[in-house]
Amino acid sequence: MVTTATVAAWITRYAAIIDENEALLTELDSPIGDADHGANMARGMAAAVPGIDAVPTIDAQLKQVGMAMLSKVGGTSGPLYGTLFLRAAMALGARAEVASSEFAEALATGAAALAERGKADPGDKTMVDALAPAVAALERALSEGHGFADAAAAAFEAADAGREATTPMLARKGRASYLGERSVGHTDPGATSAAYLFRALQEVA
Amino acid sequence: MAVGIVVVSHSRPLAEAALGLAAIMLVDESPPVAIAAGAGDGFGTDATAVMAAIEEVRGADGVAIFVDMGSAVLSTQVALDLLGAGDDVRVLAAPLVEGLTAGLVRAATGGSLDEVARAAESAMDAKYEALGRTPQRPTDGVVDGPAELTAEVRLVNSIGLHARPAARLASLVTQYDAEMRVAFGQKLPVNAKSTMSLMALGAKQGDTLRIEADGPQADEALAAVVAFVESGLGDVL
Numbered sequence: 001m002v003t004t005a006t007v008a009a010w011i012t013r014y015a016a017i018i019d020e021n022e023a024l025l026t027e028l029d030s031p032i033g034d035a036d037h038g039a040n041m042a043r044g045m046a047a048a049v050p051g052i053d054a055v056p057t058i059d060a061q062l063k064q065v066g067m068a069m070l071s072k073v074g075g076t077s078g079p080l081y082g083t084l085f086l087r088a089a090m091a092l093g094a095r096a097e098v099a100s101s102e103f104a105e106a107l108a109t110g111a112a113a114l115a116e117r118g119k120a121d122p123g124d125k126t127m128v129d130a131l132a133p134a135v136a137a138l139e140r141a142l143s144e145g146h147g148f149a150d151a152a153a154a155a156f157e158a159a160d161a162g163r164e165a166t167t168p169m170l171a172r173k174g175r176a177s178y179l180g181e182r183s184v185g186h187t188d189p190g191a192t193s194a195a196y197l198f199r200a201l202q203e204v205a
Numbered sequence: 206m207a208v209g210i211v212v213v214s215h216s217r218p219l220a221e222a223a224l225g226l227a228a229i230m231l232v233d234e235s236p237p238v239a240i241a242a243g244a245g246d247g248f249g250t251d252a253t254a255v256m257a258a259i260e261e262v263r264g265a266d267g268v269a270i271f272v273d274m275g276s277a278v279l280s281t282q283v284a285l286d287l288l289g290a291g292d293d294v295r296v297l298a299a300p301l302v303e304g305l306t307a308g309l310v311r312a313a314t315g316g317s318l319d320e321v322a323r324a325a326e327s328a329m330d331a332k333y334e335a336l337g338r339t340p341q342r343p344t345d346g347v348v349d350g351p352a353e354l355t356a357e358v359r360l361v362n363s364i365g366l367h368a369r370p371a372a373r374l375a376s377l378v379t380q381y382d383a384e385m386r387v388a389f390g391q392k393l394p395v396n397a398k399s400t401m402s403l404m405a406l407g408a409k410q411g412d413t414l415r416i417e418a419d420g421p422q423a424d425e426a427l428a429a430v431v432a433f434v435e436s437g438l439g440d441v442l
Contacts, residue, residue, distance in 0.1 A: 036248075043245065067253065070283060074249020079279035082252060086287075117279060175275065 002103040002148065004096050006204060007061045008053040014200035015045035018193065028189035032176040036075055037189040044073035044081070057096055058103075062089035076174060077190060080114050080127065087113035100148040101139070108135040118173060125169035125176065125183065127190035134159035134198045152205035156198040163187065163195040207236035208312040208321045209262025211270045212305065213255055213277045217242040219301075223271075227306040236312035237262035241280075250276045255284035259294055267293035267318035269325065271305045293318065295391055299325035303332065326393055352386070352417030354424065358431045362440035365409035368400070370438035375400045377433055381426035388415040397430070 018025070018041045026038030048068035055061045066085030069078050088110030092098055098106075111131040120126040122133075137158035141151035164187070171183035214220035220242040228235060239258035244251050259268055272278050281296050288294070295318060297304060308325035316324065333340045362370055366389075378385050378397040386394035387403060389412055395402035397416070408414055414434065418427040433439075 040249070070252040070280070071254070072244070072251075074244030074247065074251065074276070076276040076279055078244075078249070079252055079276060079283040082283055083286075086283075117282065 002058070002098055002100055004055065004058055004061060005053070007058050008055075009204040010201050011045075011052050011061065011065055012049055013204050014197055015049045017196045017200055018042055018045045021192075021196065025189050025193055028187055028192055032171060032179055032183045032186045033189060034075070034175060037077065037193065040073045040075045040077060041193050044069045044078060047072040057094040058098060059089040059092045059094055062086070062092070062106075076118075077127070077193065080118050080190075083117045084110035084114040084131075086110075100151065101142045104135065104138045104142050104151070108139055111135045120173045123169065124172040125166045125188045125191070126171075126173050127188070127194035129166045129169070129188065130159040130162040130191040130194035130198075133162045134195070138198075149202075149205040152198065152202045156195070156202040159195040159198040163191040166191045206264040206266050208266045208316065208318050209259075209264055209268040210236055210238045210305070210309055210312055211255070211258045211262060211268055212238070212240050212242065212301075213250060213258070213270060213272045213281050214240075214242040214301070215248040215250060215273055215275075215277060219273070223302050223305050224309075226302065227309040230306055230310050231313050233313040236309065237264065238309070250280040252280040252283040252287070255281050256288055259284060259288060259290070263294065267295070269308055269312065269318060269321045270294065270296045271299060271301055271308065271325070272296060273301050295322055297322055297325045298391065300329050303328035322391070323393065353419045354417070354427050356416045356418075356427055356431050357413050358416060358434045359413050360408055360410055360434060360438075362437040363410050364440065365412065366403055366406055366414075366438075368404060370440055371403035372400045373439045374430070374433065375403060377429060378426065381420075381422040381429070383418050383420035383422045383426035385419075385423075385426055385430065386417045388417070389413070 022038035022042045025041060026035050029035050029037035048065040052061055052064060055064060062085045066082045066089060069085060070082035088106040091106040091109045115128045118126060120128045122129055134155045138151050138155035141154040166188035168184060171177045171179065176183045212220045212224055220240045224238060239261040241254040241258040243249060262268055270281055272281055285294060299308065304325035307328040308321045311321045311324040330340050360366060375398050385397035387397045387406065388394035389406045389408040392406055394417055395406060416427060416430055
């Protein structure tokens with residue numbers, strides 16, 4: 001079961017992890033981007049958190065996060081994460097608690113919408129490389145009968161492996177793709193912030 | 206009223222300057238314009254600001270949106286989704302400065318959204334011409350001004366406007382004394398007699414094509430093309 005309390009804790013924890021790692025995200029974004037991912041994500045999540053624990057339904061919570069990402073992030077990750085959260089919200093409807101499997105399915109729907117929006121496939125060195133395996137692992141673990149905490153742990157493990165796998169990849173999307181071969185050897189900042197989503201989920205589940 | 210113009214840029218000064226530069230060309234009254242640019246105090250784009258800008262200039266004649274790059278495109282696409290915007294709001298694949306100039310003037314002189322889009326999206330041609338180079342985009346068969354007759358038709362065959370169906374369609378069109386163009390989504394209309402151009406549209410099953418026809422046999426040609434597309438372009442359904 002996932003409740004508004006779970007989501008509030010998740011989003012609050014995610015904002016804290018982003019905040020703690022703002023410098024790291026920006027550092028990752030320096031060689032292959034415009035060195036703003038940390039500041040952008042921190043600004044977006046700072047706007048997402050206030051009042052999240054008082055929002056009565058899960059879809060409204062996710063919508064609050066999505067709108068904050070759309071309007072405050074500024075960079076490409078804004079509309080991308082915004083799409084993830086808004087589509088996940090639409091998939092759930094106005095409820096204060098949902099089955100874990102429904103929550104996982106909504107996240108998968110959001111992640112698929114993000115990939116479609118960014119026209120990115122796994123292997124393109126983007127946030128999709130962390131998100132896609134993570135939501136797949138979350139759904140798989142739940143369908144095999146594991147509890148939500150175990151499933152979230154499996155999702156984080158998959159997300160983190162996906163993040164790490166972006167290091168040797170050649171960027172094929174976004175501004176990093178202008179760099180061609182020079183993008184190889186750098187971990188993707190988007191995949192890193194995406195993996196944090198599941199680190200936060202694991203910690204609160 | 207006229208087609209509304211929205212400029213989406215990472216930089217407010219850039220958007221303002223581009224609009225100011227384009228406006229020098231205006232003799233007539235300016236169409237409604239709005240800017241959605243910057244995020245906070247810095248570079249960036251904001252989908253909610255794009256939504257507000259669209260709403261601000263949206264009238265009966267539609268909205269043409271000019272974007273710079275990256276998140277400007279994505280934020281605009283999210284804004285269109287959230288607004289549930291239809292065909293009357295279009296993001297143009299136009300260069301920002303040249304396209305905005307061509308599009309703004311076309312809107313001010315009473316151009317329809319199609320005409321504004323066409324003017325803006327072919328705005329790079331002048332630069333290619335000035336440099337003695339050939340545009341890297343097929344523009345064959347594209348004419349200015351509204352077509353005599355138009356129709357919309359949905360692709361029903363499973364592989365869409367692929368090689369063989371496109372070839373059959375092009376061959377049908379050549380039997381008539383008519384100039385025909387086919388457009389799909391936000392792409393420029395292409396010559397319906399060119400198989401390669403038809404294929405390049407990338408239209409798939411379920412997509413709606415816009416067919417334009419001019420010339421002595423425009424009527425018959427349009428009816429024949431619509432019927433042929435509806436029957437599955439010669440593919441087994």
